[in-house]
Amino acid sequence: MKIPNLKLKSQLALFNAFSKALIITLLVFLIPWLVSRISIQDTDKLLIQKLDQVIELVDSLGIETYIDMDAEFQAFGSYNILKEEYISIEPIRTDTTINIIQYSERIIEDELVDYRVLSYSIEENDNNYLIEIGKSISVILRFEHNLKQFAFIFLIFIITLTFIFDLSFIQYLLRPFERIVSKLKYTKHPTSFNYQPVNTNTSDFIYLDETIHSLMRKIEAAFNDEREYISNVSHELLTPVSIIQSKLDNILYESNLSEADMMKIFESKKTLRRLTNLVRTLLMMSRIENEEYILTEDVNVNKVLQNVVEEIEDKAIAKELEIKMELKANNFIFKGNDNLLFTLFYNFVNNAIRYTDKGHVEIVSKQKNNQFSIQINDTGAGIKKEKIPQIFSRFKNSNETKDSYGLGLALSKKICDYHKIIVEVKSEVNKGSSFILLFP
Amino acid sequence: MRILIVEDEKSLASEIKQFLVKEDYNIDLAHTGEEASELISVNPYDFILLDIGLPDYNGLDLIKEAKKYNSEAYFIVITARGELEDKIKGFDLGADDYLPKPFSLLELLSRIQAITRRKFGHQESVIKFGGFSLDTNKKHFQFKDKSISLTKKEYKLLSYLVLNKNRVLDRLQLTEHIWGEFYEDDYDSNYIDVHIKNVRKKLAEFDNTNWIKTVRGIGYKFEF
Numbered sequence: 001m002k003i004p005n006l007k008l009k010s011q012l013a014l015f016n017a018f019s020k021a022l023i024i025t026l027l028v029f030l031i032p033w034l035v036s037r038i039s040i041q042d043t044d045k046l047l048i049q050k051l052d053q054v055i056e057l058v059d060s061l062g063i064e065t066y067i068d069m070d071a072e073f074q075a076f077g078s079y080n081i082l083k084e085e086y087i088s089i090e091p092i093r094t095d096t097t098i099n100i101i102q103y104s105e106r107i108i109e110d111e112l113v114d115y116r117v118l119s120y121s122i123e124e125n126d127n128n129y130l131i132e133i134g135k136s137i138s139v140i141l142r143f144e145h146n147l148k149q150f151a152f153i154f155l156i157f158i159i160t161l162t163f164i165f166d167l168s169f170i171q172y173l174l175r176p177f178e179r180i181v182s183k184l185k186y187t188k189h190p191t192s193f194n195y196q197p198v199n200t201n202t203s204d205f206i207y208l209d210e211t212i213h214s215l216m217r218k219i220e221a222a223f224n225d226e227r228e229y230i231s232n233v234s235h236e237l238l239t240p241v242s243i244i245q246s247k248l249d250n251i252l253y254e255s256n257l258s259e260a261d262m263m264k265i266f267e268s269k270k271t272l273r274r275l276t277n278l279v280r281t282l283l284m285m286s287r288i289e290n291e292e293y294i295l296t297e298d299v300n301v302n303k304v305l306q307n308v309v310e311e312i313e314d315k316a317i318a319k320e321l322e323i324k325m326e327l328k329a330n331n332f333i334f335k336g337n338d339n340l341l342f343t344l345f346y347n348f349v350n351n352a353i354r355y356t357d358k359g360h361v362e363i364v365s366k367q368k369n370n371q372f373s374i375q376i377n378d379t380g381a382g383i384k385k386e387k388i389p390q391i392f393s394r395f396k397n398s399n400e401t402k403d404s405y406g407l408g409l410a411l412s413k414k415i416c417d418y419h420k421i422i423v424e425v426k427s428e429v430n431k432g433s434s435f436i437l438l439f440p
Numbered sequence: 441m442r443i444l445i446v447e448d449e450k451s452l453a454s455e456i457k458q459f460l461v462k463e464d465y466n467i468d469l470a471h472t473g474e475e476a477s478e479l480i481s482v483n484p485y486d487f488i489l490l491d492i493g494l495p496d497y498n499g500l501d502l503i504k505e506a507k508k509y510n511s512e513a514y515f516i517v518i519t520a521r522g523e524l525e526d527k528i529k530g531f532d533l534g535a536d537d538y539l540p541k542p543f544s545l546l547e548l549l550s551r552i553q554a555i556t557r558r559k560f561g562h563q564e565s566v567i568k569f570g571g572f573s574l575d576t577n578k579k580h581f582q583f584k585d586k587s588i589s590l591t592k593k594e595y596k597l598l599s600y601l602v603l604n605k606n607r608v609l610d611r612l613q614l615t616e617h618i619w620g621e622f623y624e625d626d627y628d629s630n631y632i633d634v635h636i637k638n639v640r641k642k643l644a645e646f647d648n649t650n651w652i653k654t655v656r657g658i659g660y661k662f663e664f
Contacts, residue, residue, distance in 0.1 A: 231521045235493050238520035239449050242542035246455035249545040253459070253607065259656070266610050266658045273612055276542055311619065314593070318631035 008177065012170045020159050031151050039144040040116070043135055044101050047118040050133050054087060055122065058131075063124040067091070083108050084136045086115070092130045097121055106134060116140060176200030180209050189291065190219040226290045230283060237279045245272055281407045284343070288414045293337045295419065301334050301341065301439075302327045302365055305374070308345045309363065315353050322360040323349075329367035334439060336419045344415040347408045348376045348435050356380030356432070372439040383427040391425065441556070442466040443487040446476040446502065447518070448494050456489065459545040465552075473497020480506045485513045487552060490535075492519045507534060514555050516548070544613050546604060553603060567602055569664045570647050574602055583646040593618055594639050597632075601652060601662035610659040636660060 006014070058066065066076040066089050079086035086108065092098075098121040106115050115134035122129050179198045187193045193216045198209045248265050251257070257265070287293060309323055316323045334341075352361040359379030366373060383391060392413040416423050420440040427433035443465050447453035450471055457467045468483065470476035473494045480488070480502075488506055492499030503515060515534065520541035537551050557565055557576055565577040571584050576599055581588045590598065596618050601609060614632050640652055653661045 231493075235520040238541045239452065242520065243449060243452045243455065245542040246452055246459070246545055250455055250459055252610075253462075253545075262608065262655075263657050266612075269610065269612055272542065314631040314634060318634045 009170060009174050012174075013167055016163065016166050016170070020163050024155070024159060027155055031155070032148060035144055035147045035151060039140055039147060042143075043116050043140050044118070047101060047116065047133050047135060050087070051118055051120055051131060054089075054131055054133065055120075058089070058122070058124065063089075063127075063129065067129075079108060083111070083113050084139050086132075086134045088132045089129055092121065092128050095128065098130060103137070104134070114138070173202065176202060176205045176209070180205065180212065184212065187216075188296075190216060190223045193220065223290060226286075227292060230286045230290065230292075233286075234279070234283050238276065241272055241276055241279070245269065248272070278407065281411050285407075285411055285414050288340070288418050291418075293340055293418070295336050297336060297338050299334045299336050299338050299341055300330075301332055301372070301374070302330050304338065304341050305345055305363060305365060308342060308349055312346065312349055312353065315350070316361060319353060319357065321353060321356055321358075324360055324362040326362070326364045326366075328365055329372060332365075332367060332372050332439075334372070334419075340415045340418065344412050344421075344437075345374070345376075347412045348437075351408060352376055352378035352380065352433070352435075359432070374437040374439075375434055376437075377432060377434045379432040382429040382431055382433055383425070384429055385427075388425050388427060392423075441486050442468070442484070443489065443552075444468045444470060444476065444479055444483070444485045444513075445489045446470045446473070446494070446499075447489070447491045448472065449491070456545065456548070460549070460552075463549060473499075473502055476502060477505055481509050485510055487516065487555075488513050489516050489518060489548075492517050493521050503535060514559065516551060516555075518543070544616060546607075546609070546613050547616055550600065550603065550617065569602070569605075569651065570649055572643070572647070574599060576603070586646075588642055588646075590639070590642065593635055594642070597635050598639050601660060602664075605662045605664045608655050608659055608661045610655075614659060 067074050075088065075090040077086065077088040086106070098119050101116065101118045104115055104117040105112055106117070107113075114137040116137060117132055117134040120131045120133075122131060176198045183194050183198070195213055195216070197213070198205065200206060200209075248269055252262065252265050305325070305327060309325060313323055349361065349363065356378040357380065361379075362375075362377040364375040364377070366375075392409050394407060394410045413423065415421075416437065422438040422440075424436040424438065425433065426436070441464075443460060445453050445456055445460075445467060447456070447469075448471055453469050453471065457469060460467055468479055468485075470479050473496045476490075476494075477497070488510070490499055490502060494502070499517070499519075503517075506513060506515070514536045516537045516539060517535040518539050518541060536555050539548060539551065565575060567574045567576065572581070572588075574581050579595060579599075581590055581595065581598065597614065600614065600617050611632055618632075618635075636652060643649075643651055651662060651664065653663055655661055
C-alpha cells in the first residue's frame with residue numbers, strides 16, 4: 001500500500017488521534033470489567049464489616065438474644081422492607097467451618113431475590129451456627145451502572161481535552177518549521193530568498209533555519225558570480241569583435257577599394273557575424289543554465305508562432321517553399337519566457353526551411369486531452385535513424401553537406417528543458433522530419 | 441550636432457569617431473566614466489553614446505547624472521553584456537535607443553538619424569529622387585501624386601537604401617537593419633533579394649531608371 005505524503009503536522013495529529021482511539025477502545029473493554037471487580041470488592045468488604053459487627057453483638061449479648069432456644073424453629077432473620085439486605089442466623093449440624101462469599105438466591109416473603117451472600121459459621125454454647133449476610137444484586141448492579149457511566153463520561157472528557165491540547169501544542173511547536181518550509185516554497189530563485197530569521201525557541205529549528213540561510217547565501221553568491229562571469233565573458237569576447245567590425249566598416253567606406261578587396265572585407269564581416277552568433281548562442285545557453293530568464297510571462301504560444309512565421313517567411317518565399325499553418329487552441333496561454341520561446345520556434349522553423357528544398361513546411365498546434373502540442377513538419381532531407389540521438393548535442397551536425405555549427409538545436413533543447421517541454425523527433429531520410437513539442 | 445562618445449575601449453571609440461566625423465558630427469571622446477561625468481557637466485550635447493559597461497562607473501548612474509546637466513541630450517546605450525535587465529532599465533532611465541555589440545557603424549548612424557528626424561526638424565523628412573518622394577516621418581512613398589503601397593519590410597529596405605544613397609550596403613547590414621539580430625546562422629541565403637526584386641518592380645512601374653544597383657556578391661547600392 002502506498003502511504004500518501006502528508007505534512008509533519010498532519011502526521012503527528014493522525015498519530016495522536018490513532019493512539020487516543022486505541023486507548024478508548026481498550027478502556028471500553030476494560031472499564032466494565034474493572035468496575036464490576038471494584039463493586040464486588042466493595043460489596044464484599046462491606047459484608048465482612050457487617051459480619052464483624054454481628055459477631056460482636058452476638059458475643060456481647062449472647063446468641064439467646066437472637067435465637068429462642070425453646071422455639072420449634074430456631075432461627076433469626078432480619079431484612080429491610082425493600083429486601084436490599086438481610087441478616088440471618090441459624091443453627092447447623094455440621095462441624096465444618098464455612099467462610100465463603102457467593103452469589104445465591106433466597107426466597108424472602110415468597111419472592112425470589114438474587115443476593116451476594118456472606119456465609120460464616122461460628123460456635124456458640126457448643127452449638128454451631130451459620131451467619132448469613134446478603135446484599136441484593138440489583139443494588140450492586142445499580143451502583144455498578146452509576147460507576148460505569150461516570151467513568152465513561154470522565155474518560156471522554158479527559159481524552160477530548162488532551163487531544164485538543166496536544167493538537168494545539170503540535171501546531172504551536174511546528175509553526176516555525178512551517179515558516180521555514182513556506183520560505184523555501186515561495187523562493188522561485190536564489191536571489192529572491194527571504195533572509196528574515198524564523199522566530200522560534202526550538203534549537204533544532206534555529207539550526208535548520210540558519211543552515212538553510214547559509215546554504216542560500218552560498219547559492220546566491222555562486223549564482224551572482226556565474227552571472228557576472230557570463231556578463232564579463234560576453235563583454236570580453238564581443239568588444240574585440242566590435243572593434244574589428246568598426247575597423248572593417250571604416251575601411252569599406254573610406255577608401256576606393258577594388259571590388260575584389262571589398263569582397264574580402266565583406267567575407268571577413270560574415271566570419272565575424274558567425275563568431276558573434278556563436279558567442280551569443282553560447283552565452284544564451286549559459287544564461288539558461290544559470291536560470292537567468294524569468295519563466296513567469298503569460299505567453300500566447302500561437303501568437304508567438306505567428307510572429308515567427310511573419311519574421312521568417314521571406315526565407316521560405318526565397319526558396320519557393322510553402323508554409324502551412326494550422327493553429328488550434330488559440331487561447332492556450334503558457335507560463336514561460338516570451339523571448340526564449342520565440343527563439344525556440346524560430347530555430348525549429350528555420351531548420352525546417354534550411355533543410356527543405358522542395359515541398360512545404362507545416363506548423364500545427366493543437367490541444368488534445370489537456371495536452372498542448374506543436375508539430376513542425378518538413379518535406380526535406382530528413383535525418384538518418386542512427387543520427388537522431390545526436391542532433392541535440394553541441395557541434396554535431398546530422399547533415400554533412402551543409403555547414404552549420406550545430407548549436408541551434410542544442411540551444412532549442414536547452415530552452416525546451418528549461419520550460420519542461422518534451423521534444424520528440426520523427427524523421428525519414430529524403431522524406432522529411434517532424435519535431436513535436438509536448439507542453440507540460 | 442555635438443556627440444559625446446563614452447567608451448572605455450579606445451580603439452573602438454576612435455573608429456566610431458572617425459566614421460561620425462565624416463558625417464559632419466562634432467565628436468568628443470571620454471574613455472572613463474570620470475572623464476564623461478566632467479564633460480557632461482560643462483558641455484551641451486545633442487547625443488551621448490554610452491557604453492554601459494564602464495570599468496570605473498555604473499553606466500546607468502551616468503545617465504542619471506547626464507539628465508541633470510544635459511536634459512536635452514539623447515542617449516544611445518551600447519553594451520556587450522547583453523543583459524536584458526539592463527536593456528529595460530536603460531529605457532526606463534530615458535535611453536532613446538539600444539545597440540548590442542558588435543554593431544555596424546552604418547546601423548549606429550541610421551539610429552542617430554532616426555532619432556534626429558523624430559525629434560528635430562521636418563525639412564529633411566521628405567527625400568526626393570526622380571519623380572518619387574519618400575516621407576520618412578509619415579512612412580509614406582509616392583510618385584508625383586500617386587501613392588505607392590509598400591510592405592513594412594519593403595519600406596524599411598527602400599528607406600535604408602535611400603538614406604544611405606551612393607553607399608554600398610552589404611547583405612549583413614541590410615538583414616541586421618530589417619530583421620534585427622536574430623540568432624541567425626545562415627548568411628548566404630538570398631531572401632533579401634526577393635524584397636529587392638519586389639521594390640525594383642514597384643519602382644519600374646513609374647520610372648525606368650535603375651535606382652538600385654547590385655554589387656555582385658556583396659549587396660546593393662542606391663545611386664542618386
